[in-house]
Amino acid sequence: MTRARWLLALGLALGVPLAAHAHKASDAYLSLAVDGANARGQWDIALRDLELAVGLDADADGRIRWGELRARRSAVDAYALSHLRVTAAGRACNARVASHQVDAHTDGAYAVLALEIACPDDAALALDYDLLFALDPQHRGLVRVSRGGEIASAVLSPAQPRLALTSPSRWRAFTDYAREGVWHIWIGFDHVLFLLCLLLPAVVRRSEGRWLPVARGRDAALDALRVVSAFTLSHSLTLALAALGVVALPSRWVESAIAASIVLTALDNLRPFLPARRSAIAFGFGLVHGLGFASVLAELGLPGGARALALVAFNLGIELGQLAIVAAFLPLALALRRSALYPRALLAGGSLAISVLASVWLWERALGA
Amino acid sequence: MLEVLPAASSALARELAAERRALAGAPHDLARAAALGWRYVEAGRSDGDPRYAGLAEGAIAPWLASARPPAEALLLRATLRQNRHDFAGAERDLAALLARDPRNAQAWLTRAIVAKVRGDFALAQASCVPLLRLADVLSATTCLADVASLSGRAAPAERALAAALERAPAAPAAQRQWAHVTLAEIRERRGDARGAEASYQAALALARDAYTVSAYADFLLDARRASDALALLGDDRRADGLLLRRALAERALLAPGRQATQRELRARFAASRLRGERLHAGEEARFALAFGDARDALCLARENFALQREPRDVRVLLEAALAARDASAAQPALELLATSRLEDARLGALAARVRSSR
Numbered sequence: 001m002t003r004a005r006w007l008l009a010l011g012l013a014l015g016v017p018l019a020a021h022a023h024k025a026s027d028a029y030l031s032l033a034v035d036g037a038n039a040r041g042q043w044d045i046a047l048r049d050l051e052l053a054v055g056l057d058a059d060a061d062g063r064i065r066w067g068e069l070r071a072r073r074s075a076v077d078a079y080a081l082s083h084l085r086v087t088a089a090g091r092a093c094n095a096r097v098a099s100h101q102v103d104a105h106t107d108g109a110y111a112v113l114a115l116e117i118a119c120p121d122d123a124a125l126a127l128d129y130d131l132l133f134a135l136d137p138q139h140r141g142l143v144r145v146s147r148g149g150e151i152a153s154a155v156l157s158p159a160q161p162r163l164a165l166t167s168p169s170r171w172r173a174f175t176d177y178a179r180e181g182v183w184h185i186w187i188g189f190d191h192v193l194f195l196l197c198l199l200l201p202a203v204v205r206r207s208e209g210r211w212l213p214v215a216r217g218r219d220a221a222l223d224a225l226r227v228v229s230a231f232t233l234s235h236s237l238t239l240a241l242a243a244l245g246v247v248a249l250p251s252r253w254v255e256s257a258i259a260a261s262i263v264l265t266a267l268d269n270l271r272p273f274l275p276a277r278r279s280a281i282a283f284g285f286g287l288v289h290g291l292g293f294a295s296v297l298a299e300l301g302l303p304g305g306a307r308a309l310a311l312v313a314f315n316l317g318i319e320l321g322q323l324a325i326v327a328a329f330l331p332l333a334l335a336l337r338r339s340a341l342y343p344r345a346l347l348a349g350g351s352l353a354i355s356v357l358a359s360v361w362l363w364e365r366a367l368g369a
Numbered sequence: 370m371l372e373v374l375p376a377a378s379s380a381l382a383r384e385l386a387a388e389r390r391a392l393a394g395a396p397h398d399l400a401r402a403a404a405l406g407w408r409y410v411e412a413g414r415s416d417g418d419p420r421y422a423g424l425a426e427g428a429i430a431p432w433l434a435s436a437r438p439p440a441e442a443l444l445l446r447a448t449l450r451q452n453r454h455d456f457a458g459a460e461r462d463l464a465a466l467l468a469r470d471p472r473n474a475q476a477w478l479t480r481a482i483v484a485k486v487r488g489d490f491a492l493a494q495a496s497c498v499p500l501l502r503l504a505d506v507l508s509a510t511t512c513l514a515d516v517a518s519l520s521g522r523a524a525p526a527e528r529a530l531a532a533a534l535e536r537a538p539a540a541p542a543a544q545r546q547w548a549h550v551t552l553a554e555i556r557e558r559r560g561d562a563r564g565a566e567a568s569y570q571a572a573l574a575l576a577r578d579a580y581t582v583s584a585y586a587d588f589l590l591d592a593r594r595a596s597d598a599l600a601l602l603g604d605d606r607r608a609d610g611l612l613l614r615r616a617l618a619e620r621a622l623l624a625p626g627r628q629a630t631q632r633e634l635r636a637r638f639a640a641s642r643l644r645g646e647r648l649h650a651g652e653e654a655r656f657a658l659a660f661g662d663a664r665d666a667l668c669l670a671r672e673n674f675a676l677q678r679e680p681r682d683v684r685v686l687l688e689a690a691l692a693a694r695d696a697s698a699a700q701p702a703l704e705l706l707a708t709s710r711l712e713d714a715r716l717g718a719l720a721a722r723v724r725s726s727r
Contacts, residue, residue, distance in 0.1 A: 024640055025419040047372040048420070057374060062382065064372040102371055106633075106640045109372040137430055138423030138453075140644045155645040
């Protein structure tokens, strides 16, 4: 014994690192995709490690065959699942192995367990991992968890056996979606221009073919309020319906309809022809704009478990952005409404320019150019 | 068939399995656990499989968990830590162990090796000296000559080692092999190619291990004898270090299959990185120098040099700094050369090129 070890020390003296060889140290690869309170995943565990832990080589010939692995499938599952604890806010989730495959890694064949995990809720998710640690403290669990576009990864070891995901913060999700709503109305020129088309005539009234300034600013503000409220009401309605999957229309139709709504409203400012009051027009066309907002939300994706919250936040953001536009525009329009330039330059000129621009959009969107 | 288990045909696998079962039946038997641990270390050395190091640690894990691990467990852990390049951890274990058991020759030897690898030649020499009392003359001389040759006394070290080898023809093969390889490296550094080759061959005649094959293959590659290097390497592709030399030889010969070898090495380095380990930074740096990007190579060589400071580590840092045209990055290597008075014809020339490029 002593002599054997002495020779070993010489081997080490020669600096042969055990790890400098092709067979690498023991790793298992666990990846999970979390969706709300559920998760799907894949767990790759080396057959060599499973042989050590549960025994696969039934005929002890040093070779593992399909039949031998199949025969030990339930033992493999039981062993693996007993060394991975998934919890949501401290409460245990239920994990099961849905299917089995085998895959090749750089150091040999691995069993691939397809995991299905169901948690009591979608709160703070944590993994406690101790696969093989008792047998091989150098085993590492290489874990990768994706959740709503975020990815967390960790190398789990006996010293660091836990991966805890911060619970998705409701407030954070709320402010994120509200910010997206504001941002979208600010960069969404079509919505801004539609709103301006609706608001331009608010500080004037038409009398015998001529535009006259509204006498009292308060009346103009109330008119603007009615129009904006009608627009808000209708686009909130369709936004919710589309976001929750009740309504689904091709985005090309929606985008074309939005452009058309701007053209019509702008032309109506030049020579009124729409058979409805401004607030009714705002409501009707607002339905189409809501569908447009919904397509943005669809791109962002609603977080599982907080759909309603995110929807409300996004809508609120849109209203805030819209309110800022109104707050900037209305005082200016009120101040200028008595000027002779207002009806001609701002109302007529502005509406004409908007209608031309929106016609180009309509052309592009309808033809997909 | 899905998988061939390692050492499937060997008696070793069956023996290890039997010892595992015996230990499971007597989980409090330290002697049995440590014996199994050393058997695993031995299996890892002969088989080249790092999984065995983990299993060795697993065998003695219950004792390592205690506040004052028994000496037997400490020595095994120090050895495993050295293998993992956790040199500081290994030194802590060895210091604790030697404070308790100053007559433990293996602990002194392991400490000498760790200190040498880290470039602490004073500590390495101080750790070799007790071997004169506690071990045989050849081992003690090899230990001392190795360190002396790296710190400005290459010529007397070579003479002493050659003489010790002559005086100990009956020493165990492993000890003679170690002496021959050490002598080969000293002669190579001194520019005595013929003497070095004779010593490498003498070492290989006693035993074929990955370290000797790698060192001799490097010697042949430097001598532009790539086909000899390829013949030496044989068919064994398991060791990353050997596969690296194969890739270099195949490149020199424009051999078919050289791209596949490069791809395989790249995949292995990537797999090791996923674990969060950089055990191979030195070899990865050499790989990047030959097949990749000079900046990457320099990063890896610096990372490696922070951990290991043997001549090969000095060399890859100097070469990477030259390739990346960043002479200042080579400063730690130049300093080591200056303070240790390391005599190495090739390193001296490289260092001169680095200094003139500033």
